[in-house]
Amino acid sequence: MAEFAHPSPTQKSSDTESRSKGQSILIIVLIALMTEIVAFEFTLVAPGLTDMALAFETNRITLVMTIPLLVGGVVVPIIGKLADVYGMKKVLLSAGTTFLVGTVLCATATAYPLFLAGRGLQACGLASSVVCYGLIRDLIPSRWVPLGVGGVGVGIGASALIGPILGGWLIETFGFRSAFWFLLVYSAIVLAAIAILIPETTVRLAHRIDYVGAALLGLGASALILGANNEDVRGVAILVGVLLLVVFFLAERRIAQPLISISLLGRPGVWMTLLIAAAYGVVNGANGALLPQMLRAPSIPGNDQSGLGLSAIGYALHYGLPSGLASAACGLLAGWVSRKHSPRLAMLIGMVGAFLGSLLIGFGAVTGLGTTILLAVFMGIAGGCFYSASQNLLIEAVPADTQAVTGSMKFTSEQVSGALSSAFLGALVGSYVLMLNPNTGQPIPSMQGYHYAYLVCAAAAVVAAVVTLAMRHGRTPATGGVVSGQSIAESDPPALPVP
Incomplete structure (x- = not known):
C-alpha cells in the first residue's frame, strides 16, 4: 500500500498552464452545465408539488424538497473528501451516475417511499456544486480561474431563471414525471x-x-x-444537531488525518468565508421560502398590508427573469472583478446588493411591479457576486488538494443557515395574519411580518459585509490558487497509506 505520488498541489502541470483559451472555455461551459443540476433538482420539481401530493395521496409532500437536503x-462532505483523495472527475461521474439512478426511480416510482428514496439518491447531484470548482481550479490556466468561477455563476443564474418556467410548462403539459425525464x-x-x-x-490528497x-x-x-423543516421535532433535532457538530469539531482535533484539518479551518481566509456564507444563507433561505409567498399573496384594494397578487407567470417575469439575468451577469462580472481587483471587493458588492434588497422589503417599499423588478x-x-466571490476566496485560501472538502463546508454553512432562516423567519411571518382566505380558509400573512423578516435579513447582510471588510485575505487580484500556500499534506502529520 503506497501513498499517491503526484505533483505539488500548489503547482499545475505544463499541460494545464498551456491549455488554450478554447479548451478552457469548453471545460468551463461543461462544468457550468453540470452545476445547473443543483438548481434544477428543486426549481424543475417545485411547480409539481401539488400534482405529486394528489398522485401519491400524501399530505407530507414537503419531504420531496427536504429529503435531498x-x-x-x-x-x-464525504463526496468532497473522496474527490480530493481519488480524483475530481472520477468522483463526479460516480456521484452523477447515482443521481441518474435516483432520477429514474423518481420518474417511474408508483409508491411514495420509493419516490422519496429516488430523491435521496438525487442528493448526490448536489456534490457537483463543490467538486466542479475544484475541476476548474485544477484544469484551466491559473490566470483564467477567477473568470472560470464567474462563468459557473452564469450557469447558476441561468438555471434559477429557466428552471421554474421550464418546470411549470413541462408539468402543466405532460405531468410531473416529465420534469424528471427531462432532468435524466x-x-x-x-x-x-x-x-x-x-x-x-492530477492533484491528490x-x-x-x-x-x-x-x-x-x-x-x-x-x-x-430537519429541525428547521419539521415543527414536531424541531427542539430535539436542533439540540442533537448542535451536539453532533460540537463532537465533530472536538473529534477532528484528535484525528491525525481528519475530514478537514482544524488548522485549515482556523485560517482567517477560510473561517471568515464560511461565516459570510452562513450570513448570506439567511438571506438566500428567506428568498427561497418567503419571496414567492409575499409577491403572490392576494392583493386587497385599499389595504396596504396585502400582497401584490402576482400570478405564477407574473412572478416569473417580474422577479425570476430579472433576478436570473442579474445573477448571471454579476457572476461573470464578479469573476472579472476578482481577477482585476480582488474577490473581497466582489463579495462586498454582492452583500451591498443583499442589504439594499432586504431593506426594500423591510421598509415596505415593494409595492408595485417597478420596485419588484428593482428588488430582483x-x-x-x-x-x-456571492457564488463567484466566495469560491474565489476559498481558492485563494486553501491548497488544491483540499478544495472540494473545503467547498463542502461552505455548502453546509449555506444550507444549514438557509434552512434555519426559512423556518424561523417563516414562523415570524406566520405570526402576523391579515385575514383568512375566504376560499380555502387558510391564513393570509400580513406584509408586516415580511417587513420584520427582511429587516433580520438586512442585519445578516450587514454581518456579511462587516466580515468582508475586516477580512485581510482576498484584498489582491485573484491568482487562481497560485498563492494558496503549501499542501495540507505537508502541514498535517504524515499521511497514512491510502489503499
Whole structure:
C-alpha cells in the first residue's frame, strides 16, 4: 500500500498552464452545465408539488424538497473528501451516475417511499456544486480561474431563471414525471460530455477517508435542517444537531488525518468565508421560502398590508427573469472583478446588493411591479457576486488538494443557515395574519411580518459585509490558487497509506 505520488498541489502541470483559451472555455461551459443540476433538482420539481401530493395521496409532500437536503448534508462532505483523495472527475461521474439512478426511480416510482428514496439518491447531484470548482481550479490556466468561477455563476443564474418556467410548462403539459425525464436526459448528456471531453485532475490528497468525522458533520447538519423543516421535532433535532457538530469539531482535533484539518479551518481566509456564507444563507433561505409567498399573496384594494397578487407567470417575469439575468451577469462580472481587483471587493458588492434588497422589503417599499423588478436586480447581484466571490476566496485560501472538502463546508454553512432562516423567519411571518382566505380558509400573512423578516435579513447582510471588510485575505487580484500556500499534506502529520 503506497501513498499517491503526484505533483505539488500548489503547482499545475505544463499541460494545464498551456491549455488554450478554447479548451478552457469548453471545460468551463461543461462544468457550468453540470452545476445547473443543483438548481434544477428543486426549481424543475417545485411547480409539481401539488400534482405529486394528489398522485401519491400524501399530505407530507414537503419531504420531496427536504429529503435531498437532509441526505445531501451527509453525503456531500464525504463526496468532497473522496474527490480530493481519488480524483475530481472520477468522483463526479460516480456521484452523477447515482443521481441518474435516483432520477429514474423518481420518474417511474408508483409508491411514495420509493419516490422519496429516488430523491435521496438525487442528493448526490448536489456534490457537483463543490467538486466542479475544484475541476476548474485544477484544469484551466491559473490566470483564467477567477473568470472560470464567474462563468459557473452564469450557469447558476441561468438555471434559477429557466428552471421554474421550464418546470411549470413541462408539468402543466405532460405531468410531473416529465420534469424528471427531462432532468435524466439533460444530466446524462452533460455527464457523457464530461466523461469524454474533460481530463482527470492530477492533484491528490494522500489521506484515508475520515468516515466517522463525515458522519458526525453530515448527521449534525441534517439534524439542523430537519429541525428547521419539521415543527414536531424541531427542539430535539436542533439540540442533537448542535451536539453532533460540537463532537465533530472536538473529534477532528484528535484525528491525525481528519475530514478537514482544524488548522485549515482556523485560517482567517477560510473561517471568515464560511461565516459570510452562513450570513448570506439567511438571506438566500428567506428568498427561497418567503419571496414567492409575499409577491403572490392576494392583493386587497385599499389595504396596504396585502400582497401584490402576482400570478405564477407574473412572478416569473417580474422577479425570476430579472433576478436570473442579474445573477448571471454579476457572476461573470464578479469573476472579472476578482481577477482585476480582488474577490473581497466582489463579495462586498454582492452583500451591498443583499442589504439594499432586504431593506426594500423591510421598509415596505415593494409595492408595485417597478420596485419588484428593482428588488430582483438587487437580489440577483447578491447571488451572482456571492457564488463567484466566495469560491474565489476559498481558492485563494486553501491548497488544491483540499478544495472540494473545503467547498463542502461552505455548502453546509449555506444550507444549514438557509434552512434555519426559512423556518424561523417563516414562523415570524406566520405570526402576523391579515385575514383568512375566504376560499380555502387558510391564513393570509400580513406584509408586516415580511417587513420584520427582511429587516433580520438586512442585519445578516450587514454581518456579511462587516466580515468582508475586516477580512485581510482576498484584498489582491485573484491568482487562481497560485498563492494558496503549501499542501495540507505537508502541514498535517504524515499521511497514512491510502489503499
